[in-house]
Amino acid sequence: MNVGALSRPPSSRRALLISLSALLIALVVGMEQLAPLFRALFPDQDPAMYQRESFLDLTLAHLALVLVSSLISVSVGVAAGLFVTRPAGREFEPLVSTLAAIGQTFPPAAVLAIVVPVAGFGFVPTLVALVLYGLLPVVQNTVAGLGTVPSQMLEAARGNGMNAWQILWHIELPLAMRVIIAGVRVSVIINIGTATIGSTVGAKTLGTPIIAGLVGNNLPYVIQGAVLVGLLAIVTDLAFERLEQRFSFGDSRAAS
Template identity: 55%
Template sequence: MPVAARSAGLLLLPALLLTLCVGMDWFEPWFALIETDSRTLIYGRDSFLALLLSHCTLVLLSSALAALVGIAMGILVTRPSGRDFLPFVSQLASVGQTFPPVAVLALAVPLLGFGTLPTLVALFLYGLLPIVRNCIAGLDGISASVREAARGMGMSPLQILRQVELPLAAAVILAGVRTSVTLNIATAALGSTVGARTLGDPIIAGLINGNVAYVLQGAILVGLLALATDQLFDALQRRLDVRR
């Protein structure tokens, strides 16, 4: 595919997402065909753009923290001195996905209160496992002969990690981050049940009031955000492959 066509395709979904956030009122006649019994067809308790920014901030913070901790854990257990911790780290990372996010939120609210903080905790735990697994798989997948060659060149263990192992494992680690972020974009909508401002607000309001139009508006925006983000990661992975 030509570069220009790829660039245009990369901008299409974000442009559509922003268009819907700013001009959802333009599509009111279409929602009127779906929700005929409601006087209010467009969710108006908060602007969609504000909800999008809040939703992205939650995902960005939780995913950045999960990536930082997950990669650090992956590096730790792939070192000779940390191999004994591999079962413990794997089980610890699995806890976040063993419990459903709703259960994590329910347990976090009594300790952290309502709002953003329990949602961040739930998203962090839920997004940790794919990053840890892929980091371990990427680092363990490097041939021992490559490490031996690096040692033969006089590199220190830290230099081997930074200049050899992490660059070679970068594509696999990025795939784990991609999975984690995509999962968290969908899961973040549940934060609206505990008072966080997310694109789940119109979905929850629609379910409570029986307004299908609200539910569709929230679901479409969450879906477009997930697709646009996944498309961005796909472009990053292709760029990384070319550089390699």
């Protein structure tokens, strides 16, 4: 990550988030207004503006796919991370870490190839691929985040009469939250990008114009899809950055 950007005052990060969000919304709603620009830049392309579906529909479908897959990744990932850090599940930690790692080393395209014959084309196989792909950062950061809570602090909590549930809810989760959210952030950003390949198996995403452009040798299509996906990822990343900062409590770990 860009160190210079991080050291800027938070107010300018906020301004950046707001202006990029505004730009994203404007492009999603008003991409068609840029048709003259694309025609001027690519005079040999006809049509120079993707018009089979509206960009608003594509963006919403893309977001729905990312949202549902991330919700599943996060619930499963956090639950798995919690399970392997409890006394009862500690011995499963290597197993779960390995499974999550396999999920991410497996290329999403290969997952699609396997799932399509089983689940058919469209939304479902893409969802499966995204869930598997997004699991690892969540599991890893949940385990790591819970691991950063000093053992003496847990002992103090126990010594003051908290039960295991109270320690988890009042101490461990709040203190691990920043690291867990960082994992969710990575997972969601990966999925925003990866969701585009769902269009190869018929899922409606912002990847649809990109694939259409690649197949039909139409560069404007590719640009229109890629700019929206890129902006979406940047805006989401900035939003997560602000969310993470809410859980810093001024301890040394937050200063990095």
